[in-house]
Amino acid sequence: MSDGTREIEALIDAMARLPGLGPRSARRAVLHLMARRATLMAPMAELMGHVAEAVRDCARCGNLGTGDLCAVCADPARATGEICVVEDVADLWAMERGRAFRGRYHVLGGVLSALDAVGPDELRIPLLLERVRDEGVTEVILALNATVDGQTTAHYIAEALEDRGVQVTSLAQGVPIGGELDYLDDGTIQAALRARKRV
Incomplete structure (x- = not known):
């Protein structure tokens, strides 16, 4: 060769x-x-x-940028009382494409996984708890994937924030806009039924 x-x-x-x-x-x-x-x-x-x-990781949220703070964290127009927690930068960018959220983000860098020996200290969970304490956060939105590890991580964070006087919410899950029931998996249909609301 x-x-x-x-x-x-x-x-x-x-x-x-x-x-x-x-x-x-x-x-x-x-x-x-x-x-x-x-x-x-x-x-x-x-x-x-x-x-x-x-390009480097944002010192505050974990997004990517060319300075110590990313463009989102450096934007004074962003609401400081809300933090949206995502698994990785791709999820943050997906949320930004929707242009519906005007708060700040926190990138965990993964999810808890017993199989892969990923615990809270391997993620940016301790930094999230510091931010909630130091930045006057009133709501933490958990925008984690609807996988077993994602939901385990969401549950862990919700418990860690239980006594901190902050509202913890998660994204709604269920039938996507334009989705047809016949093409949805059982888990999506179950989540949509649980999240149903009055018309």
Whole structure:
């Protein structure tokens, strides 16, 4: 095997570790990049180097930004009494796309998981409790995924905040707008029934 092939295989192995890419998808992506070295691969490599140097975690919430505080935390127009707790930055960005929430966020960096040995101290839960204490927070909105680990994490946070005089809420779960009952799983239908309201 030539040196060039080893380097390409190393790049394929690295790409295959990305979420959503397996070895075959990574191989296709790398070969696509190799065929367009000047127009795609070189500019992408330069951008990745720049992002790796310039972007960091927000010291307050865990979002990404180029300063100590992200754009959300630095925005004085954001409501300071509400914190929306999310699992990761992708969830924060999804919430921002909806433009419905004007408070601040807290990125946990994962969820509690006994199988993966992830406890509260491996997440940003202690920092969340500090923020609730120090920032005059009146409501914590738990926007965690409806998985077993997500719900376990939500329950843990709700219990930790029980005696702190803060309202703890969670996002409603159930039938999505435009959704048809026939296509929904049993858990979604059960959650929608539990969250039903008067018309």
